[in-house]
Amino acid sequence: EVQLVESGGGLVQPGRSLRLSCAASGFTFDDYAMYWVRQAPGKGLEWVSGISWNSGYIGYADSVKGRFTISRDNAKNSLFLQMNNLRTDDTALYYCAKHLMIFGVVPQGLFDYWGQGALVTVSS
Amino acid sequence: EIVLTQSPATLSLSPGERATLSCRASQTISNYLAWYQQKPGQAPRLLIYDASNRATGIPARFSGSGSGTDFTLTISSLEPEDFAVYYCQQRSSWITFGQGTRLEIK
Numbered sequence: 001e002v003q004l005v006e007s008g009g010g011l012v013q014p015g016r017s018l019r020l021s022c023a024a025s026g027f028t029f030d031d032y033a034m035y036w037v038r039q040a041p042g043k044g045l046e047w048v049s050g051i052s053w054n055s056g057y058i059g060y061a062d063s064v065k066g067r068f069t070i071s072r073d074n075a076k077n078s079l080f081l082q083m084n085n086l087r088t089d090d091t092a093l094y095y096c097a098k099h100l101m102i103f104g105v106v107p108q109g110l111f112d113y114w115g116q117g118a119l120v121t122v123s124s
Numbered sequence: 125e126i127v128l129t130q131s132p133a134t135l136s137l138s139p140g141e142r143a144t145l146s147c148r149a150s151q152t153i154s155n156y157l158a159w160y161q162q163k164p165g166q167a168p169r170l171l172i173y174d175a176s177n178r179a180t181g182i183p184a185r186f187s188g189s190g191s192g193t194d195f196t197l198t199i200s201s202l203e204p205e206d207f208a209v210y211y212c213q214q215r216s217s218w219i220t221f222g223q224g225t226r227l228e229i230k
Contacts (some may be wrong), residue, residue: 045160045168045211046218061125095153095167100179108215110158112179114167 002026002113005098009118012086020118022079030054030074033099033106036081038092039117048094049081050106057106059119064090068071086122095115126150136230141159143199145225147212157198158217159188162224164210171210183215185221202230204227 020050022034036048047067049060049070069082079096097111104110127150137182138198147157155175160168170179171186175195185200199206207229 044224045162045213045221047221050219061218100170100173107218108156110170110173110215111160111168111169111213111221114169116167 002098004098004113004115005017006094006096006115006118009094009120011123013123013124014086014088014122016086017082017084018086018120020081020083020117022098023099024077024079024096027098029077031102033057033109034072034079034098035099035106035109035111036070036079037095037097037111037114038090038120039095040089040092043092045090047109050109052080052106053103061104080107083120086120087123091120091122093119126153126214126217126220127222128214130210130212130225132225133223134226134228136228137202139202139204141202143197143202143206143227145197145199145210145227147190147195147197147222149193149195149214149216153214153216155191156214157190157195158213158215159186159189160211160213161208162211168190171211194201199227202227207214 003025035050063092067085071080096115100110100111100112127204159172162168176188209224
């Protein structure tokens with residue numbers, strides 16, 4: 001059974017940093033591109049970042065480019081999102097998501113499994 | 125950025141009725157369109173990908189159609205568990221989502 005479990009969320013002041021983690025199990029992690037997608041309270045879905053199976057291709061939404069860094073550790077079946085210089089509009093539930101297709105292309109994300117999300121609240 | 129516009133914002137129907145949800149892209153996206161269902165307190169669930177392919181385990185009452193800029197998700201006969209928010213998503217040029225359609229019980 002595929003499982004994605006996010007951790008690392010919390011309350012943080014504007015301008016500070018936070019690091020999210022996603023522990024994956026139930027599939028061959030290093031065969032799949034992985035993503036972060038967020039959802040602000042009561043709002044829709046927004047793609048944040050994606051990373052290819054071998055970390056060779058990485059992409060970011062314009063709203064987070066230069067502030068967020070995605071990475072993965074295939075030996076530990078883990079995905080990460082380092083979030084720096086956080087803003088109040090980064091407040092959201094952050095989902096870790098898996099690409100549907102093996103060796104899927106990062107810019108053509110398609111999400112067949114999602115975690116339950118990690119809540120990030122940016123407030124003074 | 126490709127903008128996806130979903131209509132209607134809210135759809136009120138009764139169980140057993142047919143639901144038709146629309147998604148329009150600001151430029152052509154071929155068939156790179158997916159549909160997700162999200163229930164309160166849950167993560168989204170992939171229903172349809174590449175416009176008309178049902179994801180694993182999705183009931184046959186869900187179907188998708190369209191290409192280019194205009195797409196449709198049809199639920200042939202609504203079950204009580206189908207009332208939720210539905211999002212479309214394009215992957216032709218990076219990734220964007222529509223704003224969602226809320227399907228509510230009439």
